[in-house]
Amino acid sequence: MKKRVMIIDDEKDYCYFIKTNLEMSGGYSVYTLSNSKWAARIASTFKPSVIILDIMMPGVDGFAVLKELKSNKHTLAIPVIMLSASHGIDDKLKASNLYSEEYLIKPVELNFLRTRIDKILDRSLPG
Amino acid sequence: MASPQPKILVVDDEDVIRDVLSKYLKRYGYFVDTAEDGNIALKKLKETPGYNLIITDLMMPGVDGLEVLRSIKKTNPYIEVIVLTGYYTIENAVQAIRVGAFDFICKPCDFTQLVGIVKQCLEEQKLKMDFAKLTEIQSFFEITKIINTTSLDLDSFLAKILDFAIEITSAKKGCMLLGDKKDGREVPRCFRDFDTEESLKTDGLHFEEIDSWKPVLDIPLESAGERFGTIKVSAKKMGEEFNERERMLVSVLAGQAAVAIKKSNLYETLKLNIVQLNHTIEKLNQTNVQLIQAEKFAALGRFSTGIAHEVKNPLAILMGGIEYMQLKLDKADPDVAVALDKMKSAIVRANLILMNLLKFARPSEMKIEEYNPEQIVDETLSLLEYRAPLNNIKISKEFSQDKLNVNVDKSQIEQVLFNLMINAQEAMPKGGNIIVRISRAKAADISDKGVCLIEVIDQGEGIAPQDLQKIFEPFFTTKREKKGTGLGLSLSKTIIENHNGKMTIESQSGQGTTVRILLPLLK
Numbered sequence: 001m002k003k004r005v006m007i008i009d010d011e012k013d014y015c016y017f018i019k020t021n022l023e024m025s026g027g028y029s030v031y032t033l034s035n036s037k038w039a040a041r042i043a044s045t046f047k048p049s050v051i052i053l054d055i056m057m058p059g060v061d062g063f064a065v066l067k068e069l070k071s072n073k074h075t076l077a078i079p080v081i082m083l084s085a086s087h088g089i090d091d092k093l094k095a096s097n098l099y100s101e102e103y104l105i106k107p108v109e110l111n112f113l114r115t116r117i118d119k120i121l122d123r124s125l126p127g
Numbered sequence: 128m129a130s131p132q133p134k135i136l137v138v139d140d141e142d143v144i145r146d147v148l149s150k151y152l153k154r155y156g157y158f159v160d161t162a163e164d165g166n167i168a169l170k171k172l173k174e175t176p177g178y179n180l181i182i183t184d185l186m187m188p189g190v191d192g193l194e195v196l197r198s199i200k201k202t203n204p205y206i207e208v209i210v211l212t213g214y215y216t217i218e219n220a221v222q223a224i225r226v227g228a229f230d231f232i233c234k235p236c237d238f239t240q241l242v243g244i245v246k247q248c249l250e251e252q253k254l255k256m257d258f259a260k261l262t263e264i265q266s267f268f269e270i271t272k273i274i275n276t277t278s279l280d281l282d283s284f285l286a287k288i289l290d291f292a293i294e295i296t297s298a299k300k301g302c303m304l305l306g307d308k309k310d311g312r313e314v315p316r317c318f319r320d321f322d323t324e325e326s327l328k329t330d331g332l333h334f335e336e337i338d339s340w341k342p343v344l345d346i347p348l349e350s351a352g353e354r355f356g357t358i359k360v361s362a363k364k365m366g367e368e369f370n371e372r373e374r375m376l377v378s379v380l381a382g383q384a385a386v387a388i389k390k391s392n393l394y395e396t397l398k399l400n401i402v403q404l405n406h407t408i409e410k411l412n413q414t415n416v417q418l419i420q421a422e423k424f425a426a427l428g429r430f431s432t433g434i435a436h437e438v439k440n441p442l443a444i445l446m447g448g449i450e451y452m453q454l455k456l457d458k459a460d461p462d463v464a465v466a467l468d469k470m471k472s473a474i475v476r477a478n479l480i481l482m483n484l485l486k487f488a489r490p491s492e493m494k495i496e497e498y499n500p501e502q503i504v505d506e507t508l509s510l511l512e513y514r515a516p517l518n519n520i521k522i523s524k525e526f527s528q529d530k531l532n533v534n535v536d537k538s539q540i541e542q543v544l545f546n547l548m549i550n551a552q553e554a555m556p557k558g559g560n561i562i563v564r565i566s567r568a569k570a571a572d573i574s575d576k577g578v579c580l581i582e583v584i585d586q587g588e589g590i591a592p593q594d595l596q597k598i599f600e601p602f603f604t605t606k607r608e609k610k611g612t613g614l615g616l617s618l619s620k621t622i623i624e625n626h627n628g629k630m631t632i633e634s635q636s637g638q639g640t641t642v643r644i645l646l647p648l649l650k
Binding site (some may be wrong): 011013016017018020021024086088105106107108109110 | 432435436438439440442443444445446447448450451454455471474478482485
């Protein structure tokens with residue numbers, strides 16, 4: 001069964017490449033979302049195995065989405081990987097305090113991203 | 128002011144002569160005293176100052192007239208002497224005039240003629256005295272003029288005062304003693320001995336020797352209640368005591384000397400203050416340059432933070448795009464695969480530059496812990512072996528026996544050392560030795576507890592002087608062709624300064640480079 005990945009990033013081109021590359025590399029089914037406004041609600045319906053979330057986005061930023069995800073019982077358990085251009089310690093701390101599982105900095109190599117996704121999913125999957 | 132009544136001393140062993148002469152001269156308004164022989168005359172001269180003229184017989188029991196004349200001329204050359212004698216010989220007359228007699232008159236004499244000679248003698252004496260006073264005044268004026276010059280050479284001025292004091296007191300030697308700045312004890316500053324022609328040398332001159340001078344005129348150098356030293360003159364030409372007038376004159380000189388010393392001390396203090404002021408200005412200028420530099424880095428940091436997000440996203444897309452192509456190609460075309468690999472490396476490098484730029488803006492991210500610098504150096508060297516094997520490079524470690532500890536962010540210091548080691552390696556393309564030395568040093572501007580000095584010394588090409596000035600500027604690089612970013616050293620310096628330390632470079636073209644890192648020690 002393919003791992004369901006949801007990417008929330010306002011950079012549509014980036015979303016496209018990550019989705020295509022992950023899917024081409026095999027084992028992933030990726031859903032992308034470039035508007036963060038309804039991201040948390042869509043996630044609760046879509047129920048991805050893992051969410052890759054950007055921070056700096058117009059309108060609702062990644063932290064707001066993360067907060068919403070972690071405060072909804074339907075999405076609470078979904079592991080979230082923050083993937084941002086910012087590598088400030090404040091952002092890392094904030095993400096950690098809001099219970100994100102991982103913090104990666106753009107640009108990230110595909111293999112590395114896959115490793116992190118797999119590791120997190122191995123950890124979070126029961127049994 | 129009316130001139131004081133002239134004082135005349137008549138010395139003769141004949142009562143009649145003394146009485147008649149005395150009465151006669153008194154009629155002309157002179158104050159007249161008498162002495163019946165040479166001894167009494169000399170005693171009176173010693174005890175009662177102020178005689179203008181001595182009229183003396185030549186042949187007297189005890190001390191004769193010539194002896195009296197000699198003695199007077201030695202002790203006070205301004206006192207005039209007229210010899211009045213019944214034993215007139217040419218030899219006596221010549222001798223008396225040679226010793227300094229104003230005139231030589233035979234007894235019996237015409238009293239009217241004698242009064243005329245007395246009058247003329249006193250007038251000439253007054254002229255001589257006035258001239259002498261004028262000379263003294265002129266000398267004092269010269270001294271005052273020197274004091275008022277802006278650049279006073281104290282030693283030559285004191286020597287001048289000393290010479291003048293010796294001259295006006297008819298002494299032979301003198302010394303100027305000044306209070307020592309450390310303990311206040313007075314020590315000889317300048318010295319003059321006209322007998323031995325020794326001058327202005329105070330080396331080997333013992334205070335005890337000066338202390339034993341007799342007779343001595345010993346006047347303190349004082350100004351406004353403050354004592355600066357003493358002026359001493361001694362060995363009057365004829366061995367007699369110093370008189371009140373001499374004491375008064377030397378006191379005036381001592382006052383002038385004290386003013387000059389005070390002025391000189393003020394000048395020295397002023398000079399010292401100016402030196403300190405210049406030092407402070409220099410330090411301020413340095414601080415200013417450092418502040419400007421720090422502001423440059425801060426601005427760079429702010430700028431970097433701003434652009435990082437904007438640049439990193441397109442970089443991420445490029446990375447995604449290249450990886451996409453790599454997956455699509457699936458190694459079908461090896462040339463394209465190589466090209467894609469190179470593009471990917473370029474993105475990684477561009478990203479590294481951005482990461483380094485961002486570090487300028489983030490001093491608060493330091494994770495400070497206590498470390499032994501040897502451990503950090505050792506770990507950096509193993510990291511270096513792993514990430515950039517050193518070809519034909521030998522590394523010598525010279526670590527202090529002292530156990531040194533510093534409070535640092537280990538990864539940041541490792542990054543600095545790593546940068547320095549890579550630089551050293553690149554400076555020696557044909558190989559060579561790199562010395563990494565750790566020692567304890569002193570640097571009061573960094574820490575009272577001392578500093579840990581880490582030196583990285585290479586035997587490489589060195590740095591040209593014009594490059595050395597810019598070596599810490601961001602984006603300055605001499606390794607453009609080797610893909611240097613020009614951020615390594617400037618970032619390293621910022622890191623060390625964020626640790627309250629200092630980083631310096633010493634280098635000459637063709638003679639290698641020494642980079643010194645100073646970090647405050649914990650104890």
